[in-house]
Amino acid sequence: MLIICPAPEKVYPSQRLKYEQYFNHWKDEDYQIQISPFMNAQLWEILYKNGHLFSKIILTIWGYLRRIYDVFRAPFFDIVYIHLWVTPFGSSLFEYLIKWANPHIVYDIDDAVFKGHKSQMNWFIAWMKGKKKIFSLMKISKYVIVCTKYLEEEALKHNKNVIDISSTFDTDRFTAVQSYEDSETITLGWTGSHSTIPFLHLLDNVLQQLSKIRKIKLWVVCDRDFELEGVDIENFRWTESTEVADLHCMQIGLYPTPKEEWVLGKSGLKALTYQSCGIPCVATAFGSNLENINHGNNGFLADSDEEWIECLTKLIDDRELREKIGKNGRENVMKHFSLEANKIKYLNILNSVVKK
DSSP states (O other): OEEEESSOTTTOHHHHTTGGGGHHHHHHTTOOOEEEESSOHHHHHHTTSSOOHHHHHHHHHHHHHHHHHHHHHGGGSSOEEEESOSSSSSOSHHHHHHHHHOOOEEEEOOSOGGGOOOOSSOGGGGGGOOSHHHHHHHHHOSEEEESSHHHHHHHTTTOSOEEEOOOOBOTTTSOOOSOOOOOSSEEEEEEOOTTTHHHHGGGHHHHHHHHHHSOEEEEEEESSOOOOTTSOEEEEEOOTTTHHHHHHTOSEEEEOOOOOGGGGGSOOHHHHHHHHTTOOEEEESSTTHHHHOOBTTTBEEESSHHHHHHHHHHHHHOHHHHHHHHHHHHHHHHHHSBHHHHHHHHHHHHHHHSOO
């Protein structure tokens, strides 16, 4: 199997918490895997940083050269697995060249990139958000894997073979917190990247008001610092090795999102991440959160600053409620969003598409 994807292995959440987790299972089922990221480690490192224009151009050209190589070697594989796109911008030329070279394609999409949402941090990212090529891939693939009902509805317009498989978690790695003890200061947590950290600012007023009436600390795991006047904040850099330990330091998880159509293509990954570790969370009442969270049972949904403050205050003040919500969230992930619950779905797709 040739896997064509945007980023190197183990760095991109869109890949880490989708298909990459199933590599060992696929290998156990006699699949041999070759991974071909468009970006090498150097381009991934500078992509979301301002400047470095010359290096970005050179490394992008290198990515296109790699795709030319992929076109020539694709016929020698039994199946081609494509995540998001073959090339980041321009026409659908390379997508169709891969189809010509090997029609046994599985397409995996977890983002409504066709809605044209662009990063505020770097104009270069705008190039990475193609539109028409997404629909081309939906049409030419043998099977399309999506992660939300919204994407499923869109994909069904172009392909009859569509399945909804959300982001999933290795629950042996994402272990549950060991206790829900009270403490003088309650730690609210958020994890994400520079591209989503502006969404945490949607809670500026909530966090500032809450800091006046309760003793709280904000624990932020990101690739850049978050600052907000009047709020006690600790910033940490995300690493794979410390990811779970950092999550376990959070007593309540936060997942604010804007109410925009492109968000409907997101699987609600942050809320599910908190749930996977048994951390009670509060999320914006929008998109996949409405499907993944049963309000008051395995999480809380908030639609205004007042509701955010009300939900967070309840959790801060009630240790037993935090434990109940956290454990129910963990159970939700184990039942619906774990590797064990979803591995057969992936394998059935691969086996149905693989070149005989």
